[in-house]
Amino acid sequence: MLRRERNAAVQNNPNTTLVTPIAPITTATHGGRAKCLQRLARLELPVPTTVALSFDSVHKIASGHLPDIEAILKQFPQDALLCVRPSSEDPDWGGPSAILNIGMNEARYEVLCGTLGTDSAAALFTRFVQSYAIHVDRLDPDMFDDIAGEGPAALADELNAYEAETETPFPATRAEQLAGVLKSMARAWEGTSARLLRQAKGAPLDAGLGLVIQQMAFGVGQGECGSGVLQLVSSKTGMPQITGRYLRQSQGRDALRADAASLFITRDPRGPSLEETLPDCFAQLVSHAQLMRAKLREEMQVEFTIENGELRILDGVRVARSSRAAVRIAVQLARDGIIAREEALCRVEPNTLNELLHRQIDRHAKRDLLGTGIAASPGAATGKLVFTANEAQASAARDEDCILVRRETSPEDIRGMHAARAIITERGGITSHAAVIGRGIGLPCVVGVSDMRFQTRRGQLVTSDGRVITAGEVVTVDGTNGTILLGAPEMLEAALDDAFQDLMDWADEVRDIGIRANADTPADAQTARNFAAQGIGLCRTEHMFFDAGRFTVMREMIFAESSDDRRAVLERLLPMQRADFIQLFNIMQGQPVCIRLFDPPLHEFLPNDRNGQRELAEALDLPLSDVTRRIEAMMEYNPMLGLRGVRLGVTVPEIYDMQARAIFEATIEASRDGDPVVPEIMIPLVSAKREVELVRTRIDAIAAAVSTEKGATFTYNLGVMVETPRAALRAGDIAQHCSFLSFGTNDLTQMTYGLSRDDAGRFMSDYVRQEVFVEDPFHSLDIDGVGELLKLGAERGRSARPGITLSLCGEHGGNPESIAFCRSAGFDYVSCSPFRVPVARLAAAQLAIASQIE
Structure with missing residues (x-):
């Protein structure tokens, strides 16, 4: 049984803390999401009531000690539905999925049917039942596959399916539901699989998780309701560009689903937009995003909900960005005086610059993987397979892009390497001949490809799944990730723009x-x-x-x-x-x-094969036997x-x-x-x-x-x-x-x-x-x-x-x-x-x- 810690004063408790401008919340104790919400509260943005649980509190929950659930619930209106979201120190470390609409039960459903309408109320309840069953009770999602349709009938079927599977009725009270969600999320974070996954992302072994409990702002209802996200820059380029999506009658990040019938954020000839539909809300959103950029000193993606035309800010997260965008965002923040140049320099991971210096495969492109090896020289290139340096030179003479394949390269291959667009070798490591030359001339290179058979005399590569790739077929080499792909996926060109140059100039100054x-x-x-x-x-x-x-x-x-x-x-x-x-x-x-x-x-300049030795004998006007004997003596x-x-x-x-x-x-x-x-x-x-x-x-x-x-x-x-x-x-x-x-x-x-x-x-x-x-x-x-x-x-x-x-x-x-x-x-x-x-x-x-x- 879980024991409860009684008499927790939520307003001042460092472990279960009401998010206010002066609450004792830090990223190191409550996570980045909780700290961001506090900053938004300080900016007087319309953030719903939120309680933050500290790393220590969540750890105690995982080991069997619940906080005072009733004290937490007293911070919210008695009939308010809640959501719980993870708050780790670094968002890249991940965390359990958010749970929405906590507090839905038969009584709350009846009330919402009168205010939101039967279909909307049923949709909220249905979503919560499925989410609770899958994430809290760890039930198989397939249990709901046979339930068809929407509305009250589908809801009744789901509740019956839940009771049949668990042999208990669906939890009826908000306190019971919240306790179940907190236990589930805490234990998921501390599970072995989750630990290994976040360690692979660079998290320390003892990385903590905070949780934020927030009052739901409905994105569904009778009036203009919906949810969405907005940001002020392009995630791909970092250039100023108001982007995002808005989906009517939705919650959370539904608007970002690929199949969602979302509205555009700004006016767009392709369809309706939030800017046209709700110009006042759009203007407020942009203003809030600009304020967050200036005060939080970062480009932020704003997660919002609109309920009957009224705007709520649910969260702010750091804008996802490509390496190209990361440079421009950091530089522009420094140009605008929001951060110092030194901080801009420190915000860019040095190795990500490789993605600016070379062509790269678009991260959204489809990839047909043929083989993997050691990423020896960054960048990506597409061309037809050739298996000798002479063939590479001939391809270059015909103005055809080619990929040179060798078991391992030698100095005799250098001319072919210069003629090729990329190199693949069966053998070699990070400092092998192919790798060193590839990095020197900016040529994508993958070496040590052990999961493909190199049949160079036949002009073939055989993949681990039995596919035979022959000379002349088009492949793409990704030297950044060490992969070889079939075909020609979409590429991103190198981008040495003004932002890159400013960053380099600032680096040289310090x-x-x-x-x-x-x-x-x-x-x-x-x-x-x-x-x-x-x-x-x-x-x-x-x-x-x-x-x-x-x-x-x-x-x-x-x-x-x-x-x-x-x-x-x-x-x-x-x-x-x-x-x-x-x-x-x-x-x-x-x-x-x-x-x-x-x-x-010196023997590197001499041919190893009989044909090469014969050609050398002719060139030097010497007997073949003398040439062969001299070469053998030098080996x-x-x-x-x-x-x-x-x-x-x-x-x-x-x-x-x-x-x-x-x-x-x-x-x-x-x-x-x-x-x-x-x-x-x-x-x-x-x-x-x-x-x-x-x-x-x-x-x-x-x-x-x-x-x-x-x-x-x-x-x-x-x-x-x-x-x-x-x-x-x-x-x-x-x-x-x-x-x-x-x-x-x-x-x-x-x-x-x-x-x-x-x-x-x-x-x-x-x-x-x-x-x-x-x-x-x-x-x-x-x-x-x-x-x-x-x-x-x-x-x-x-x-x-x-x-x-x-x-x-x-x-x-x-x-x-x-x-x-x-x-x-x-x-x-x-x-x-x-x-x-x-x-x-x-x-x-x-x-x-x-x-x-x-």
């Missing part, structure tokens, strides 16, 4: 850490410039060599027999590299450009830990010599008509200071030679990419020969964990689910492990060379959590993919604001 971009080509650099990156933090020069005109030259260099032969071949690449760097310097207009010297193992068991990075610079120094000369000659050329360019040259995969000494000696010598040859002086900075654990541990030794240390967290995470970033996607979800890792370490920086190496490296590097510049340039660079870590560790800047720059700028601003508040 953030206190630099934001650069990873850019490998002039096109990437222009994107970075468009997004106001403060320079290039990582230019991976190897991507410049995969152009068709350079690919063969690189292969010739690899097959050269001597140092002189290699140098002669590389002379042909020199003007191409120089032109690349001149373009980069000109685009960035004096901002810093950090160029990483050649990093990948490595673990190429990511083999002859790459600085190890190439030490053992095959001609490559770095050529690149250094190209950088310095481009520096001189780009400095002629503008500010002096100060390039930053970064040595990859360093593990020992001697590696830096050897490479630095050669680069300094080339700088001196170019300066003498050209009769020009210039300056440059040389630094190291810290991506091995040993480099982080020995940063004090290495820093003595460097101007900067840039932490490459992709490889550093890989080597710290002993975990392949290309293969981890196959099992990472299992690891996260079983709490081996809190999060995929390639997606979210591992603060405890990899972060400890970053701290050690930063401290030891700064100790040896106090003025050294510190940065992070891995894929983690655009994550708000990583930026927070870098700020606390004293880093100077982070560098991320160009399309992540706005996200990083906003996240950095929010962190700076939060630190000032603390």
